Amino acid sequence: MLYESDEEEDAIDDYIYDMLNEKSNASSQLKQGPVQHKMKQLEKSLLGTDESDLLILRAMEENELDEKYDKFAAKRDAELEERLKRVQNYVPLDSKCTNSDKPKGSVPKAILSEDLYDETDDWCCVCNEDATIECDGCEDDNKFCKECFFQTHRSEFADYEATQHKSRKYQKRRS
Secondary structure (H helix, E strand, O other): OOOOOHHHHHHHHHHHHHHHHHHHHHHHHHHHHHHHHHHHHHHHHHHOOHHHHHHHHHHHHHHHHHHHHHHHHHHHHHHHHHHHHHHHOOOOOOOOOOOOOOOOOOOOOOOOOOOOOOHHHHEOOOOOOEOOEEEOOOOOOOEEOHHHHHHHHHOOOOOHHHHOOOEEEOOOOOO
């Protein structure tokens, strides 16, 4: 034996076997001729790869789902239209319920600003007691009780401008 081990001998045998198989494949391609070889290449390119086959299959499945959903949507729309027609053509059994163009009563009159009364409008703007004095110089919060008016307009702590304001007795609108 020329080889050191059986493993080396097996490896060499496998190599020789593979080389012989490659030569037989090449010779079979040569036997087919260049036209058949070209045809095989075209066939492989036209049939596509596994990835393109998967994409085509997925697109076909999605198309089937779309068609199935379109049928479902058409059926649902037809059912809704049928229900709408039935509702529109519905006549109540009770003849007392008739739609007439006559009003059901008199038209209510419009609410006037005098009708809108809030009891808080009569309160002092500082302490929420009943207001007794109205200040003409104050803009929004101009109703005061005697105590608060004195504190904000006449006391030594009052603002100078507020001491110049004119006041009058406040009359409640409603009680």
